[in-house]
Amino acid sequence: MQSVGAAWLMTSLTRSALYIALIQTASALPFFLLALPAGSIGDIFDRRKLILGTESWMLVIAVLLTVATMAGAMTPWLLLLLTFGLSIGDAVESPTWRAIFPELVSKEELPAALALNGIEFNLARAVGPGLGGFVVAAVGVGAAFAFNAFSFFAVIAVIARWKRPARKSTLPAETFRGATSAAIRYVRYSPGIRTLLLRSAVLIFFTSSFWALLPTAARELSKSPIAYGFLLGFFGLGAVLGAMVLQRTRSKLSAEVLLSIATATFAAIILSLALLRSSAVLCVMMVIGGACWTSIMSLFNIMVQELAPDWVRARVLAVYLFVFQGSVTAGSTLGGFVALRAGVHATLAFASLGTAACLLLRPLFQLPDTKIDLSIWNHWVKPVMIQEPDPDQGPVLVTLKYVIDPAKAPEFLGEIHKYQRIRRRDGAISWGVFVDTEAPGIYLESFKVDSWAEHERQHDRFTQADREIEKRVLSYVLQPVEIKHYIYARERPTY
Numbered sequence: 001m002q003s004v005g006a007a008w009l010m011t012s013l014t015r016s017a018l019y020i021a022l023i024q025t026a027s028a029l030p031f032f033l034l035a036l037p038a039g040s041i042g043d044i045f046d047r048r049k050l051i052l053g054t055e056s057w058m059l060v061i062a063v064l065l066t067v068a069t070m071a072g073a074m075t076p077w078l079l080l081l082l083t084f085g086l087s088i089g090d091a092v093e094s095p096t097w098r099a100i101f102p103e104l105v106s107k108e109e110l111p112a113a114l115a116l117n118g119i120e121f122n123l124a125r126a127v128g129p130g131l132g133g134f135v136v137a138a139v140g141v142g143a144a145f146a147f148n149a150f151s152f153f154a155v156i157a158v159i160a161r162w163k164r165p166a167r168k169s170t171l172p173a174e175t176f177r178g179a180t181s182a183a184i185r186y187v188r189y190s191p192g193i194r195t196l197l198l199r200s201a202v203l204i205f206f207t208s209s210f211w212a213l214l215p216t217a218a219r220e221l222s223k224s225p226i227a228y229g230f231l232l233g234f235f236g237l238g239a240v241l242g243a244m245v246l247q248r249t250r251s252k253l254s255a256e257v258l259l260s261i262a263t264a265t266f267a268a269i270i271l272s273l274a275l276l277r278s279s280a281v282l283c284v285m286m287v288i289g290g291a292c293w294t295s296i297m298s299l300f301n302i303m304v305q306e307l308a309p310d311w312v313r314a315r316v317l318a319v320y321l322f323v324f325q326g327s328v329t330a331g332s333t334l335g336g337f338v339a340l341r342a343g344v345h346a347t348l349a350f351a352s353l354g355t356a357a358c359l360l361l362r363p364l365f366q367l368p369d370t371k372i373d374l375s376i377w378n379h380w381v382k383p384v385m386i387q388e389p390d391p392d393q394g395p396v397l398v399t400l401k402y403v404i405d406p407a408k409a410p411e412f413l414g415e416i417h418k419y420q421r422i423r424r425r426d427g428a429i430s431w432g433v434f435v436d437t438e439a440p441g442i443y444l445e446s447f448k449v450d451s452w453a454e455h456e457r458q459h460d461r462f463t464q465a466d467r468e469i470e471k472r473v474l475s476y477v478l479q480p481v482e483i484k485h486y487i488y489a490r491e492r493p494t495y
Contacts, residue, residue, distance in 0.1 A: 021336025031325030039318020133229020192368025208331030238290025
């Protein structure tokens with residue numbers, strides 16, 4: 001209802017396609033700007049309190065939006081500003097909101113829980129826009145904004161009652177800067193996540209014109225907001241139906257095949273919006289489009305959840321939202337500019353061709369395998385030390401001495417170099433492997449970590465999926481690996 005009210009109000013305040021498209025930009029831009037810090041906050045602080053704070057913020061903005069509209073004080077720029085403010089709360093909350101799912105259900109139930117979440121979201125999107133169109137037509141946009149403001153009370157009440165289990169750690173909490181760096185580092189050294197981000201970014205860039213220009217296309221069909229509400233309502237209905245059959249479809253088709261079918265079909269839906277002028281026919285097409293859209297979004301959401309371990313999940317989701325909403329922002333803004341010059345329907349036709357062209361990415365960037373075990377495998381032996389270092393002491397240099405058969409050196413080096421991605425992903429700021437020039441078959445792996453606390457966190461970041469690489473490396477070793485730890489010696493020594 002909020003989306004329908006804001007988009008329709010903008011069409012009443014101005015006829016400019018750019019301003020109307022900027023509503024989509026104002027909703028997406030905060031995700032682009034705040035996703036990374038929001039993800040770090042979500043992994044550092046209590047997630048329940050964070051959600052309560054952001055919901056309260058959005059309640060205040062929603063009330064301001066209602067009052068300004070009902071008082072007749074709304075302008076295009078004020079509407080964009082308040083939409084932006086409302087989206088700020090959503091952007092800060094979203095990584096944390098998505099990250100709590102694994103706290104509520106088991107790993108086996110996670111795909112079904114996410115699909116169920118998609119059903120309830122799209123059910124609301126099916127009912128809300130149509131109802132919003134009737135409310136706007138009957139009693140005005142301000143009433144739709146008022147309903148949105150009241151809805152936050154229900155969410156706040158539910159989260160306030162949630163008894164989140166306390167999570168204890170012997171390590172100090174990560175700093176904001178360190179947590180953000182860890183998120184970027186983890187994504188950088190996770191090829192599967194990078195591929196998923198690329199595929200989603202390109203696809204969302206082209207499809208965002210559909211969302212940005214749908215209000216303008218709907219207004220050309222009918223001057224009543226009911227038509228726009230019905231288009232969104234039928235789209236939401238299709239999304240509900242798509243979410244209901246998605247689980248069964250996923251068991252029969254691979255993610256790659258399902259994504260290709262949904263992408264090709266959605267490209268045809270965008271083209272139909274560009275070419276057709278019948279509201280009834282477009283409503284039918286919206287049902288199909290909704291089913292395709294929820295398939296695309298559910299696939300991406302499930303995969304990114306399955307590729308991120310618990311310690312960095314909110315941050316990885318934040319990076320995903322950063323890329324996703326960045327594509328929405330860029331695509332919506334560009335779509336608005338192109339529509340000013342080429343027209344709305346020509347722009348939608350271009351977007352359809354771009355969406356279809358995304359199918360060409362499949363051979364070059366295959367979707368990653370998500371059937372991996374990301375549970376912790378902390379098998380590191382605690383070193384015997386003169387005294388326990390302070391958590392903030394560092395940098396820390398860790399060395400591992402391997403003695404192998406010199407004849408198998410090429411195979412050993414091929415395997416141990418795969419360690420670089422794991423060490424850097426889990427916290428190392430540098431990594432290398434060196435051969436002893438005086439003794440054949442002796443190799444030294446070394447990596448550096450910012451602090452002793454960060455090195456201890458590495459112990460809890462090694463996963464069961466990493467065991468295979470370690471097993472292959474150790475298969476070449478002739479005697480136990482010798483591990484040493486060194487802390488940077490400052491001018492005034494600690495020891």
